[in-house]
Amino acid sequence: KAGVTQTPRYLIKTRGQQVTLSCSPISGHRSVSWYQQTPGQGLQFLFEYFSETQRNKGNFPGRFSGRQFSNSRSEMNVSTLELGDSALYLCASSTGGLAGTDTQYFGPGTRLTVL
Amino acid sequence: GQQLNQSPQSMFIQEGEDVSMNCTSSSIFNTWLWYKQDPGEGPVLLIALYKAGELTSNGRLTAQFGITRKDSFLNISASIPSDVGIYFCAGQRWSGNTPLVFGKGTRLSVIA
Numbered sequence: 001k002a003g004v005t006q007t008p009r010y011l012i013k014t015r016g017q018q019v020t021l022s023c024s025p026i027s028g029h030r031s032v033s034w035y036q037q038t039p040g041q042g043l044q045f046l047f048e049y050f051s052e053t054q055r056n057k058g059n060f061p062g063r064f065s066g067r068q069f070s071n072s073r074s075e076m077n078v079s080t081l082e083l084g085d086s087a088l089y090l091c092a093s094s095t096g097g098l099a100g101t102d103t104q105y106f107g108p109g110t111r112l113t114v115l
Numbered sequence: 116g117q118q119l120n121q122s123p124q125s126m127f128i129q130e131g132e133d134v135s136m137n138c139t140s141s142s143i144f145n146t147w148l149w150y151k152q153d154p155g156e157g158p159v160l161l162i163a164l165y166k167a168g169e170l171t172s173n174g175r176l177t178a179q180f181g182i183t184r185k186d187s188f189l190n191i192s193a194s195i196p197s198d199v200g201i202y203f204c205a206g207q208r209w210s211g212n213t214p215l216v217f218g219k220g221t222r223l224s225v226i227a
Contacts, residue, residue, distance in 0.1 A: 109157045
């Protein structure tokens with residue numbers, strides 16, 4: 001089974017621009033979660049999509065948004081980029097069900113640098 | 116956002132030594148997970164724990180889900196150079212539909 005894939009792996013943008021990142025989950029997984037990882041704040045939850053609906057949301061400004069398609073692929077968008085948005089953006093997929101043994105598997109991440 | 120208290124922050128050990136790290140929280144979690152992250156890569160799942168008191172092994176790795184549901188530990192026995200990396204604990208209120216809350220990680224260095 002192929003793992004979680006994320007594209008692109010690296011991205012350089014300038015302040016004020018917007019960016020779209022893509023995530024393809026493991027086949028059969030319907031939940032995609034996005035996390036931001038920075039040296040100062042560690043891994044912070046952005047949002048989770050399940051069956052094309054945002055099911056959970058972290059504490060990030062509205063410049064961060066996402067969506068999920070019918071094939072469970074997900075995109076996240078950051079508008080009006082700020083220097084502090086430079087980070088590794090990770091997505092994780094899971095079945096998303098209520099079974100007590102569901103687990104999130106991570107992709108390799110997209111390294112975003114804002115200049 | 117909320118984070119777990121993970122310690123130690125970093126460790127330098129000799130090859131062959133055993134390693135122990137732990138994670139604590141003021142809140143109860145019903146799932147505890149341990150991940151390892153190599154530079155430039157995403158976290159890789161090592162062990163998942165779903166029941167209080169559960170002790171689970173994966174090769175040289177052993178992890179336990181604390182009885183109070185507020186802590187977990189990870190042991191690595193007979194460390195080898197490829198154990199180098201950052202180890203993260205993560206707690207989840209309810210498996211499947213709640214976000215992961217992460218510790219800040221333990222950076223492990225192994226001296227051959």
